[in-house]
Amino acid sequence: xxxxSNWCRCTSCHVGYGWKDKxxxxxxxxxxxxxxxxxxxxxxxxxxxxxxxxAYEEKKFGGKVFKPVDLRTVARNVGSTSRTTCGRCHFxxxxxxxxxxxxxxxxxxxxxxxxxxxxxxxxxxxSCTTCHVTKAHQISGRIYSQPAPNKHQLALPKDDGERLxxxxxxxxxxxxxxxxxxxxxxxVACQTCHIPRYARGGVFTKMWxxxxxxxxxxxxxxxxxxxxxxxxxxxxxxxxxxxxxQDVEPEYFWYNGSMSYFRSSDKxxxxxxxxxxxxxxxxxxxLKGDYEDSKxxxxxxxxxxxxxxxxxxxxxxxxxxxxxKKGTGPYWGDYDWEKAxxxxxxxxxxxxxxxxxxxxxxxxxxxxxxxxPKEQALSCEECHSRNGRLANLDGFYLPxxxxxxxxxxxGWAALGLTLLGILLHAGLRFVSAGRKGGQS
Amino acid sequence: MKVKLYLYTRFxxxxxxxxxxxxxxxxxxxxxxxxxxKIFGYDAACRWHNQAGITLLALSAFAIxxxxxxxxxxxxxxxxxxxxxxxxxxLIGIMRGDKHPFHKSEERxxxxxxxxxxxxxxxxILPLQLVSGLLYYYYNEWINWGITARLDxxxxxxxxxxxxxLLFLVVHIxxxxxxxxxxxxxxSMFTGWEEVEE
Numbered sequence: 001x002x003x004x005s006n007w008c009r010c011t012s013c014h015v016g017y018g019w020k021d022k023x024x025x026x027x028x029x030x031x032x033x034x035x036x037x038x039x040x041x042x043x044x045x046x047x048x049x050x051x052x053x054x055a056y057e058e059k060k061f062g063g064k065v066f067k068p069v070d071l072r073t074v075a076r077n078v079g080s081t082s083r084t085t086c087g088r089c090h091f092x093x094x095x096x097x098x099x100x101x102x103x104x105x106x107x108x109x110x111x112x113x114x115x116x117x118x119x120x121x122x123x124x125x126x127s128c129t130t131c132h133v134t135k136a137h138q139i140s141g142r143i144y145s146q147p148a149p150n151k152h153q154l155a156l157p158k159d160d161g162e163r164l165x166x167x168x169x170x171x172x173x174x175x176x177x178x179x180x181x182x183x184x185x186x187x188v189a190c191q192t193c194h195i196p197r198y199a200r201g202g203v204f205t206k207m208w209x210x211x212x213x214x215x216x217x218x219x220x221x222x223x224x225x226x227x228x229x230x231x232x233x234x235x236x237x238x239x240x241x242x243x244x245x246q247d248v249e250p251e252y253f254w255y256n257g258s259m260s261y262f263r264s265s266d267k268x269x270x271x272x273x274x275x276x277x278x279x280x281x282x283x284x285x286x287l288k289g290d291y292e293d294s295k296x297x298x299x300x301x302x303x304x305x306x307x308x309x310x311x312x313x314x315x316x317x318x319x320x321x322x323x324x325k326k327g328t329g330p331y332w333g334d335y336d337w338e339k340a341x342x343x344x345x346x347x348x349x350x351x352x353x354x355x356x357x358x359x360x361x362x363x364x365x366x367x368x369x370x371x372x373p374k375e376q377a378l379s380c381e382e383c384h385s386r387n388g389r390l391a392n393l394d395g396f397y398l399p400x401x402x403x404x405x406x407x408x409x410x411g412w413a414a415l416g417l418t419l420l421g422i423l424l425h426a427g428l429r430f431v432s433a434g435r436k437g438g439q440s
Numbered sequence: 441m442k443v444k445l446y447l448y449t450r451f452x453x454x455x456x457x458x459x460x461x462x463x464x465x466x467x468x469x470x471x472x473x474x475x476x477x478k479i480f481g482y483d484a485a486c487r488w489h490n491q492a493g494i495t496l497l498a499l500s501a502f503a504i505x506x507x508x509x510x511x512x513x514x515x516x517x518x519x520x521x522x523x524x525x526x527x528x529x530x531l532i533g534i535m536r537g538d539k540h541p542f543h544k545s546e547e548r549x550x551x552x553x554x555x556x557x558x559x560x561x562x563x564x565i566l567p568l569q570l571v572s573g574l575l576y577y578y579y580n581e582w583i584n585w586g587i588t589a590r591l592d593x594x595x596x597x598x599x600x601x602x603x604x605x606l607l608f609l610v611v612h613i614x615x616x617x618x619x620x621x622x623x624x625x626x627x628s629m630f631t632g633w634e635e636v637e638e
Contacts, residue, residue, distance in 0.1 A: 183580040380482040411603030432535040
């Protein structure tokens with residue numbers, strides 16, 4: 001899945017404001033929409049399928065009416081960014097509230113302290129840019145290809161470029177009472193304990209997206225839409241099957257701040273899908289770091305799983321043409337994966353064999369927002385226990401979780417035998433003492 | 441004829457019972473940290489285990505000082521005198537109601553089996569446990585001390601010796617019942633006085 005060949009749909013958030021054709025200059029700062037970030041009226045909204053443009057006349061999208069934007073009013077009310085402007089894209093990525101991120105959704109607009117200690121509207125009331133400090137439109141962030149902070153180095157801008165981290169404000173020794181917790185910070189990211197669950201604000205996040213079941217229409221050839229009792233899409237003919245969850249326990253992995261990405265030209269490795277059970281899913285992004293890596297720490301993730309179309313002969317993922325005029329091959333119209341992939345791959349300039357199959361995929365989404373009040377931070381047992389949250393993380397000894405079965409069996413067996421021996425000895429003593437007593 | 445001997449001075453009794461309490465408490469919390477059961481919760485078990493360990497270390501320092509300055513260390517000089525006879529007594533003689541082949545005195549209050557096993561406990565088992573425990577406790581400092589080993593080895597040793605101590609404790613407690621009456625040895629560890637055959 002890619003914005004390529006689907007520009008006029010995806011550019012409502014992705015780069016490409018005012019996209020017209022393949023000669024569009026994505027690098028030009030002229031092609032950045034100022035208003036989407038700087039509108040303070042809340043009325044400037046991009047129309048979902050208008051190549052990044054807002055509605056200039058009244059239009060409908062999926063039953064929703066988009067009123068024409070009053071550019072005069074908007075222009076007179078430009079201002080700072082806000083949760084609303086940032087959230088327009090970052091809360092709704094993937095085509096809906098909470099679809100992509102598990103820790104960013106519209107519930108943050110009016111966050112309570114329980115949801116996010118920093119964005120609590122009755123407390124600290126941080127905006128996005130309180131942390132994501134921005135200088136001359138350079139927005140500081142964390143993820144992409146940069147490594148995590150070193151052990152003895154704060155992530156302040158002067159130390160660490162434009163990256164930000166919890167440590168930027170909280171220092172490397174944030175726990176005042178329990179020094180043993182400070183001993184964890186070199187191996188455990190703050191987020192691991194302080195974000196015990198994500199999607200806690202009442203908005204469900206999408207966990208499963210099975211494109212392989214898409215295309216099924218009802219007997220009249222109409223789109224089928226199924227929703228659960230909360231209004232979450234369970235099936236849509238255009239998108240396939242979906243699974244949703246709220247208040248989700250993250251999955252934990254070693255992570256040094258770097259990821260590598262599976263690109264559209266990359267070959268799917270042989271252990272994935274093609275020649276074996278598709279149970280081992282293809283990683284859309286791969287996390288770098290392990291226990292031995294001094295820069296890696298245990299970090300929480302949402303793993304977005306699903307099934308995506310791929311080319312079983314060229315062993316590449318395909319870029320299907322999803323959005324476009326019916327009859328020209330868009331999947332959302334013609335419901336033909338082969339045709340959609342042919343159009344999409346041609347536009348992307350990539351080879352396509354003409355065959356389509358589906359492969360299970362997984363994508364790691366770091367969990368870093370929705371920091372809970374300290375009372376809700378994980379207790380020791382959540383990890384330091386036999387089947388705790390870190391049960392599947394290997395390569396190191398974790399007290400309370402790990403043991404040597406042999407040693408334990410041997411130890412307890414020895415104790416049992418010793419007690420048995422004592423019982424026998426004491427019994428014999430008792431019996432012989434009784435016999436002697438009888439004799440005398 | 442029976443005589444009463446003052447064998448265990450006040451400090452020795454204090455040391456014995458506080459050490460007993462600390463070791464039992466360390467076992468209870470230690471096996472909880474190991475994940476064998478849940479009583480106090482990992483957080484409390486871990487914290488109290490560390491505190492008890494440090495306390496035991498301090499107590500040991502006093503005990504070593506006491507052993508050296510009072511000359512009581514002499515009781516732990518290894519002796520193999522009639523070792524076979526003593527083992528035989530515990531296996532068979534005790535059933536027949538035989539008298540203990542060893543004669544306690546103020547100069548030699550531990551029988552050879554005791555002196556050997558206590559010596560082994562004091563110079564091998566407890567030091568192993570204290571050193572591995574300290575290393576475990578200071579795991580985060582290893583990087584500054586240039587130790588590149590992993591936690592596994594230390595954790596293994598500390599757990600293994602924990603089991604050895606558990607076995608020692610069980611046998612030790614059982615053997616306290618082999619005096620004149622079931623509780624006479626325990627009583628003398630409280631009073632300091634012990635009735636021995638002359």
